[in-house]
Each structure stands twice: as structure tokens, then as C-alpha cells.
Amino acid sequence: MAPPLTLPPLSLYIHIPWCIQKCPYCDFNSHALRAELPEQAYLNALISDLEHALPLLWGRPVHSVFFGGGTPSLLSVQGMNQLLQIVRSYLPLVASAEITLEANPGTVDMSRFRGYREAGISRLSLGVQTFNDEHLKRLGRIHDSDSARQGVRMACDCFERVNLDLMYGLPSQTLAQALQDVEAALALGATHLSCYQLTLEPNTPFARTPPPLPSHDAVAQMGEEIEQILHHTGFRHYETSAYAYPGHECLHNLNYWTFGDYLGIGAGAHGKLTTPQGILRQMRPKHPDHYLRAVAAGQPVQEQYLVSTQALPFEFMMNALRLIDGLPASNFERSTGLTLQQIQPALDRLRRQALLSPDPERLCATPLGQRFLNDVLQEFLD
Numbered sequence: 565m566a567p568p569l570t571l572p573p574l575s576l577y578i579h580i581p582w583c584i585q586k587c588p589y590c591d592f593n594s595h596a597l598r599a600e601l602p603e604q605a606y607l608n609a610l611i612s613d614l615e616h617a618l619p620l621l622w623g624r625p626v627h628s629v630f631f632g633g634g635t636p637s638l639l640s641v642q643g644m645n646q647l648l649q650i651v652r653s654y655l656p657l658v659a660s661a662e663i664t665l666e667a668n669p670g671t672v673d674m675s676r677f678r679g680y681r682e683a684g685i686s687r688l689s690l691g692v693q694t695f696n697d698e699h700l701k702r703l704g705r706i707h708d709s710d711s712a713r714q715g716v717r718m719a720c721d722c723f724e725r726v727n728l729d730l731m732y733g734l735p736s737q738t739l740a741q742a743l744q745d746v747e748a749a750l751a752l753g754a755t756h757l758s759c760y761q762l763t764l765e766p767n768t769p770f771a772r773t774p775p776p777l778p779s780h781d782a783v784a785q786m787g788e789e790i791e792q793i794l795h796h797t798g799f800r801h802y803e804t805s806a807y808a809y810p811g812h813e814c815l816h817n818l819n820y821w822t823f824g825d826y827l828g829i830g831a832g833a834h835g836k837l838t839t840p841q842g843i844l845r846q847m848r849p850k851h852p853d854h855y856l857r858a859v860a861a862g863q864p865v866q867e868q869y870l871v872s873t874q875a876l877p878f879e880f881m882m883n884a885l886r887l888i889d890g891l892p893a894s895n896f897e898r899s900t901g902l903t904l905q906q907i908q909p910a911l912d913r914l915r916r917q918a919l920l921s922p923d924p925e926r927l928c929a930t931p932l933g934q935r936f937l938n939d940v941l942q943e944f945l946d
């Protein structure tokens with residue numbers, strides 16, 4: 565018999581759905597600002613949304629907070645202060661809580677960074693993408709390489725934990741250029757890197773008019789060589805796209821990948837909460853106007869459902885197998901309330917194909933399994 569569902573750690577995600585302008589490759593829930601940021605109205609909505617969700621949280625401690633976007637660094641220091649004070653008054657944040665802010669190098673300066681830090685932000689994630697001016701232009705970014713470098717230097721001066729988002733496989737990018745970006749990030753002192761392969765997301769300008777991308781083999785080689793450089797520099801590749809110096813891993817994202825709970829507030833935010841009835845998934849309305857109206861009507865949640873028993877193995881594995889070291893097999897039973905026997909046939913098949921580690925005590929994709937993760941996950945669909 566599987567042990568009863570145990571309450572995993574809880575995180576809070578706060579979505580800020582605006583950007584100065586929309587990048588042509590991006591399908592995140594982000595909207596170009598056409599007028600002034602409706603900051604106070606949105607902050608009020610976030611606060612009502614949080615109040616509405618409190619009964620589901622039963623005073624549980626919160627281990628991390630993540631401001632994602634969009635471009636959360638559009639929020640004023642005063643607005644951030646106000647919001648974090650309310651969050652702290654409503655939720656018991658643990659003393660060591662990691663509080664991350666995503667920032668665009670085109671929207672920051674030193675006084676803003678200092679203000680954010682004083683408001684309680686402990687980790688900064690900067691969307692650099694590349695340090696190459698030609699590529700930045702091609703990506704429609706609002707910053708150039710000088711402001712990216714300047715932003716990283718300021719971030720590293722102000723925050724002990726800094727992540728840089730980089731993308732590779734960019735239009736007309738060579739292997740040498742992709743590696744230069746990683747070298748530049750290391751030289752500037754980042755302790756965490758998220759290296760994403762550029763993907764053409766449906767319904768984006770890049771998907772409609774594809775730019776000339778490097779070949780599949782060239783992009784694969786970029787990924788391998790980036791991994792090698794980072795390995796030699798002492799970074800640990802701990803998740804599909806994430807690299808960190810030991811001890812600098814992102815605790816908030818680790819909570820997703822270990823199938824932890826999270827409340828998501830703000831436009832389009834998703835949540836996963838363990839309740840006495842089972843695992844509840846929630847979605848807020850995506851468009852900022854719809855979200856503001858839904859909150860004003862006292863109904864911030866657009867859709868919610870209990871995850872079916874059949875869907876749980878896929879949902880757990882989709883997260884756990886992104887971790888390069890996977891998870892202890894016992895986590896599956898604790899997190900899903902199912903028994904390992906229920907997925908044993910799938911585990912056996914994948915182990916025979918060398919896609920999963922043979923260690924029965926761990927659920928871990930082999931390097932081959934990591935390359936074909938989508939195929940591996942198909943085995944856990946009901």
C-alpha cells in the first residue's frame with residue numbers, strides 16, 4: 565500500500581504580465597505595455613487574489629517566492645515593498661526563504677536593485693539571452709550588450725545569488741558565438757545559468773516567419789560544448805537547462821521539479837496544491853484585463869480541478885525526470901499517494917531500453933533518456 569499523500573513544501577509564484585515590448589520568439593503570458601503600467605490596480609488585485617487563496621493554505625510555511633513574467637522589474641521599488649510586506653503578513657515565510665525577481669537588463673539600474681534588495685528580494689534572474697549586439701537586435705531585445713554587462717555587474721554587486729538566462733541556437737549563430745556568450749557570463753561572475761535552446765513557439769512572429777537557424781547537429785554541439793565548459797568551471801548541470809555552483813541551485817524551481825506545492829497568483833498563473841481531497845490544479849485568467857475583472861468580481865480562479873489518479877504518474881515524472889540526478893523512488897509514493905507497482909511495467913520497459921537508470925531506488929533518466937525525454941514521458945500517459 566502507498567503511504568498517504570504528505571504535504572510537500574509550499575512556494576508562491578507571482579506573475580507580472582507586462583513587458584516594454586514583446587519579443588518575437590516569446591510565447592510567455594506577457595503583453596506589450598501600451599500605456600502606463602496599472603501598478604496599483606494590479607497590486608490590489610494580487611493582494612485580493614492572495615486573500616482569496618488563504619483558506620487553501622492552512623497557515624503552511626512558504627519556502628520561496630518567485631516574481632516571474634513578463635517583466636517583474638517593471639514594478640516600482642515602492643510597489644514591491646508594499647506587496648512583500650503584505651505577503652509576509654499573510655503567509656509565514658521561513659527565515660531562509662528564497663525570493664527571486666526576474667529582471668530585464670533594459671529596465672534596471674543600481675538604485676532599483678538596492679531598493680528591491682531592501683524590500684526583501686534575495687535572488688535576481690536577469691534575462692540576458694546573449695551578449696552579441698547583432699543577435700540581441702535579431703531577438704528584438706530592448707537592451708544592447710553593454711547594458712546587459714552593466715546589468716549583470718550591478719546584479720552581482722547587489723545580490724549574492726544571480727541567474728542569467730541565455731539562449732543558444734540563435735538565428736545565424738555560430739558555435740564560437742554561443743560559447744562566447746557562456747564565457748562572458750562566467751567572466752562577469754554569475755553563479756547560476758539557465759541555458760535554453762531557442763525554440764520556435766507556435767503563434768509567434770518567429771514561427772510565422774522562421775529566421776535562419778543553425779542546423780540540428782550544430783545546435784546539439786552547442787549544447788554539448790556549453791555543458792563541458794560549465795562542468796570544467798565547477799558548475800553542476802542539475803536540470804535540463806539549469807547549471808549552478810553547488811549551493812546556488814534555484815530552490816523555487818527545485819520545488820516544482822520535486823513535485824512540491826505552489827500557489828500561483830496574477831494573470832495566467834498556475835497553481836498546484838495538495839488538499840485533503842487530492843492534488844488541486846488552478847489557473848487564473850490569462851489576459852491582464854480579464855484577470856483584473858475576475859478579481860474584482862471575487863473570482864480570481866478561472867479553472868480548477870483535482871488531478872486524476874491516471875494523470876499523476878505523468879505529472880510527477882514530467883518534473884522529476886528533468887532533474888539530472890532524478891529523485892529517490894520513494895518520493896513517487898509520498899508525492900502521488902500511488903504505489904510504485906502501478907508504474908512498474910513502464911519502468912521495466914524504459915530500463916530495458918537504457919532510458920532510465922537501472923537503480924531501483926532512483927527514478928532517473930540516463931543521458932540517452934534526457935535526450936528523448938518526451939518519448940520517455942509518453943510511457944507514463946494513461
Ligand SMILES: C[S@@+](CC[C@H](N)C(=O)[O-])C[C@H]1O[C@@H](n2cnc3c(N)ncnc32)[C@H](O)[C@@H]1O
Nearest residue numbers: 589590633634666667668691729760761762763
Ligand atoms: C519570462 S522570461 C525572463 C525575464 C524577462 N522577461 C526577459 O526576457 O528578460 C524567461 C526566459 O525564457 C527564455 N525564453 C523565452 N522564450 C523562449 C524561446 N522561444 N525559446 C527558448 N527560450 C525562451 C528566455 O531566456 C527568457 O529570459
Ligand code: SF4
Nearest residue numbers: 583586587590594634
Ligand atoms: S521580455 Fe521576456 S517575457 Fe517579455 S516578451 Fe521578451 S522574453 Fe517574453
